[in-house]
Amino acid sequence: MSDSNQMWGGRFAEGPAAVMREINASIPFDKRMWRQDIRGSQAHVAMLAKQGIVAGDDAEAIARGLDQVAAHYDAEGVTEDLALEDIHMQTEARLAEAIGPAAGRLHTARSRNDQVATDFRLWVRDAIDETLAALAAFQCALLDRAEEHAASVMPGFTHLQSAQPVTLGHHLMAYVEMARRDVGRFADARARMNLSPLGSAALAGTGFPVDRHATAAALGFDGPTRNSLDAVSDRDFAIEYLTCAAQCALHLSRLAEEFVLWASQPFGFVSLSDQWSTGSSIMPQKRNPDAAELVRGHAGRITGCLVSLMVTMKGLPLAYSKDMQDDKPPVFECHDLLGLCLAAMTGMVESATFRIERMRAVAESGFATATDLADWLVREAGVPFREAHHITGRAVARAEALGVRLDQVPIDDLTAIDARVNAGVYSVLSVDASVSSRTSFGGTAPDNVRAAIREAREALA
Ligand code: ARG
Numbered sequence: 001m002s003d004s005n006q007m008w009g010g011r012f013a014e015g016p017a018a019v020m021r022e023i024n025a026s027i028p029f030d031k032r033m034w035r036q037d038i039r040g041s042q043a044h045v046a047m048l049a050k051q052g053i054v055a056g057d058d059a060e061a062i063a064r065g066l067d068q069v070a071a072h073y074d075a076e077g078v079t080e081d082l083a084l085e086d087i088h089m090q091t092e093a094r095l096a097e098a099i100g101p102a103a104g105r106l107h108t109a110r111s112r113n114d115q116v117a118t119d120f121r122l123w124v125r126d127a128i129d130e131t132l133a134a135l136a137a138f139q140c141a142l143l144d145r146a147e148e149h150a151a152s153v154m155p156g157f158t159h160l161q162s163a164q165p166v167t168l169g170h171h172l173m174a175y176v177e178m179a180r181r182d183v184g185r186f187a188d189a190r191a192r193m194n195l196s197p198l199g200s201a202a203l204a205g206t207g208f209p210v211d212r213h214a215t216a217a218a219l220g221f222d223g224p225t226r227n228s229l230d231a232v233s234d235r236d237f238a239i240e241y242l243t244c245a246a247q248c249a250l251h252l253s254r255l256a257e258e259f260v261l262w263a264s265q266p267f268g269f270v271s272l273s274d275q276w277s278t279g280s281s282i283m284p285q286k287r288n289p290d291a292a293e294l295v296r297g298h299a300g301r302i303t304g305c306l307v308s309l310m311v312t313m314k315g316l317p318l319a320y321s322k323d324m325q326d327d328k329p330p331v332f333e334c335h336d337l338l339g340l341c342l343a344a345m346t347g348m349v350e351s352a353t354f355r356i357e358r359m360r361a362v363a364e365s366g367f368a369t370a371t372d373l374a375d376w377l378v379r380e381a382g383v384p385f386r387e388a389h390h391i392t393g394r395a396v397a398r399a400e401a402l403g404v405r406l407d408q409v410p411i412d413d414l415t416a417i418d419a420r421v422n423a424g425v426y427s428v429l430s431v432d433a434s435v436s437s438r439t440s441f442g443g444t445a446p447d448n449v450r451a452a453i454r455e456a457r458e459a460l461a
Contacts, residue, residue, distance in 0.1 A: 026086040026325045031078035032332055036122035037087050038070045040115060043218040044198060045106055053109060053208050058102040065099035066091075086325075087119075088112050109208035110201055113232040113320040117197035120327065122219065124241050127335045128190045131245070132183060134342040139179045139460055141349040146172040147453050151446035153431045154269070154359035155368055162366025165431040168354060169453070170444040176456050178251040185244040193237030196221035200228035203319035233319040235309065235327050242306035242331065245338050246299075252341045253299035256292040259348060263289045268358045273351035276344070291344045298337045305330035305337075363431045367396045367406050372428045372437065381420040391418045 042063060049059030069091055084090045089112075096103035149168035156166035196216035199206065205228040212224035225231035262269035263277075272289055280286035308330040312323055370392050377388035394417045399409045407429035414421040427433060439445045442452075 021082045024085060024322075025080075025082040026328065027078070027080050027082065027084060027090055029329050029332060030087045030116075030325075031080065031090070033119045033123050033328075034073050034078050034087055034091065035070070036119040036126070037091055037115070038066050038073075039122060039219065040118045040198060041066055041091065041106060043215045044110055046218065047211050047215045048105075048108060050214065051209050051211055053210070054105045058105050061099045061102045062095065062106050065095045065103065068098045069094045086112070086116075088115050109206045109210050110198065111203075111232075113202050114197045114200040114228075116325075117200070117232050117234070118219070120235075120331075121193055121195075121197065121221075121237055124193065124237055124331065125190060125220075127331070128186050128241060128244075131248075131335070131338060131342070132186055134339060134346070135179050135183050135186070135248070136460060138342050138346045138349070139176055139456070141346045142172050142176050142179070143453055143457060143460075145349055145352075145354075146170075146176070146449065149354060149356065150449040150453065151435075152354065152356040152359065153363050153435055154356070155363040155366055156444070162362070162368045164371055165363040165368050165434045166438075166444040167435055167446055167449055168356065168359065169446070169449040172349075173449060173452050173456070175251065175255050178254075179248075180456070180459065182244065182248040182251060185247060186241075189237070189240040189244050192240065194220075194222045195225045196223070197225050197231035197234075199224060200231035203229055203232050229319045233316065233321075233324070235313055235324060238327050238331050239306070239309055239313065242302075242309055242334055245334050246303045246306045249299040249302040249338055249341055252345050253296045255345055255349075256295035256299075256341075259292040259352070260289050260296070263287075263292070267362075269355055269362075271353045271355065272348060273353070276348045276351060291348060295341045295344055298341050302334050302337050302341075305334040360431065364405055367399060369406055369429050369431060369434045370396050372434045373406065373425060376425050376428045377418075377420065380424065383418075383420060391421075394418075 045054065045059050045062045045066070048054040049056050054062075072094065078087065078090060081090060081093075084093050092103060092106060095106065146169040149172070152168040153165050154168045154171060155162045156164050156171070196212065196219055198215045198219070199210045199212035216222070216224045225234075259270060259272070261267050263272055272287065272292075276289075276291050277287045278290045280288060309327055312326050316323060373395060374385065374388040374392040377383040377391060378385050383391070395406065395409060395414060398413050398417065399406050402409060402413070407426055411421075411423050414425065428437065435444050436446065439448060442448070
């Protein structure tokens with residue numbers, strides 16, 4: 001490069017070389033994996049010594065040197081030396097500075113291909129563990145608020161139209177169910193990815209007498225991967241992680257959307273705490289739900305991360321191709337965004353003030369107990385449901401005409417519509433009676449909600 005032409009090559013020849021170095025380098029982002037890289041190397045060198053592939057004193061020097069490099073990274077951060085390309089070469093160069101030529105023995109019986117595959121699995125595994133902890137905290141927040149509001153009545157919607165009254169506790173518990181499925185998905189992905197690629201070497205395995213079971217065990221994997229070609233070219237684990245994350249972000253986005261709606265003046269169901277809202281620079285009255293909107297927005301970016309890696313991988317022949325270096329930025333970005341989203345929704349749920357009087361008033365205003373009237377006719381007067389539906393429709397029209405709630409329509413008006421109605425019907429027309437009657441398993445009755453909370457707490461513990 002720089003020696004190609006002393007007279008004019010400074011700019012001409014150096015330009016492309018500099019760009020080459022820049023496009024080739026992953027150190028600006030993969031330095032984030034330094035802990036996993038050191039862990040992988042420690043496991044590898046211990047195995048090399050045990051197998052007699054590297055002499056004991058060299059292996060000890062390497063192990064100590066790796067500790068020094070780790071301490072240095074921890075204290076100073078990782079320098080972005082583009083000439084050293086990636087975290088693997090960076091660490092090896094640092095190791096050589098620390099212990100001299102023995103450092104050159106560390107890369108025996110491995111390649112950066114199995115090394116990066118191992119490091120990245122370790123990183124994604126750690127990321128999943130962090131996400132699982134955040135999902136547990138999110139569920140705790142939902143469970144606490146659900147318990148508080150196990151009997152608080154709110155309108156339940158379909159088509160965003162008042163449908164039937166439900167309890168706020170029941171509504172919040174729906175998100176606990178989503179979070180539990182997210183936990184299950186992440187745990188499944190973690191279990192499936194937990195095999196060690198280390199020792200697959202460049203693509204074909206190695207002739208050195210490595211013990212892949214030993215390195216796998218040392219790194220907390222369940223065993224070694226079974227095919228060296230697959231091991232160095234597989235990024236399913238990263239795609240699965242992104243899939244789980246996208247699904248989880250989608251759930252958070254739906255809750256965020258509800259908070260945006262509920263915090264609006266026409267709804268008025270919730271007011272977000274000062275900590276979780278922002279003001280407007282021009283309209284002093286505003287309290288904007290920016291965090292909720294950004295959670296909704298971030299779900300789009302997280303889905304983009306998933307699409308990005310799928311498209312990167314879709315045309316690659318076996319085994320390793322450099323395209324695969326692009327696997328890390330979307331995974332790192334996704335993890336950061338999802339961590340923020342989970343923390344933000346947890347904080348919003350914990351600190352929100354639910355306006356339950358307003359929720360109750362809206363639940364009472366939308367003829368939401370019409371189904372209860374129809375069910376009463378079926379149960380108490382033996383009316384076929386279709387006919388009961390029709391009678392109830394007329395009762396709703398009457399209430400609308402009188403400008404009153406369904407439970408305020410005078411009995412004479414109701415009996416005029418159908419003689420089989422009697423005053424007993426009023427007992428089912430209040431929103432409280434309605435929610436209390438929904439005792440089918442998984443229904444919104446307050447006692448059911450409390451039982452669901454108990455079960456979910458046990459599952460979480
Ligand atoms: N930085 C590379 C990556 O992340 C490491 C593997 C490089 N292997 C190679 N043969 N060039 O994919």
